[in-house]
Amino acid sequence: GEDVEQSLFLSVREGDSSVINCTYTDSSSTYLYWYKQEPGAGLQLLTYIFSNMDMKQDQRLTVLLNKKDKHLSLRIADTQTGDSAIYFCAESFSGGYNKLIFGAGTRLAVHP
């Protein structure tokens, strides 16, 4: 079945780059997503990548996709304290309806 895996915690120093990794199983997923959840809030779409792309850049965010290894990563450049949150990787289910399969989420802690 479908499965998305992420490491649960990441701690970085303010100003450094953060890299959050994710592996997925459904090779026919059309889109892969990164959602951000700030404390006490729902998830918000951060960025997404189409499955035929290798890389997508959006300001401080870089998404890398390795389809062969089914590996997705999110790089945040110049990490700020406001980036502290839980980041969820998600793949779109190929079964023909709107369903996203979410990973368990990576809690990013940014310290001075």
Added chain:
Amino acid sequence: EAQVTQNPRYLITVTGKKLTVTCSQNMNHEYMSWYRQDPGLGLRQIYYSMNVEVTDKGDVPEGYKVSRKEKRNFPLILESPSPNQTSLYFCASSRGQGGGATNEKLFFGSGTQLSVL
């Protein structure tokens, strides 16, 4: 403002006492869904609805009911809550079925923290 509104934000109840968590969206979205979030497990889908009067089970539907009588509302009903339903619940909606990231983009409510004693 485009939003998904859930109520209540916090709810403490006792085993067996029926409860309803409401969800409403103002974006005319066809697709709505309920998730529960548990530590280390991420978000798991409970039920979803692709349109009015069309609902289907997600991955963890046991102990829950939903209804979709109107496009904007998608309440989650726990007929006889049990302690293992203590969780953080999210309602989400999106424009429609398939068709790419624009249609698939989920808008989430702020969550309902439920504790069943």
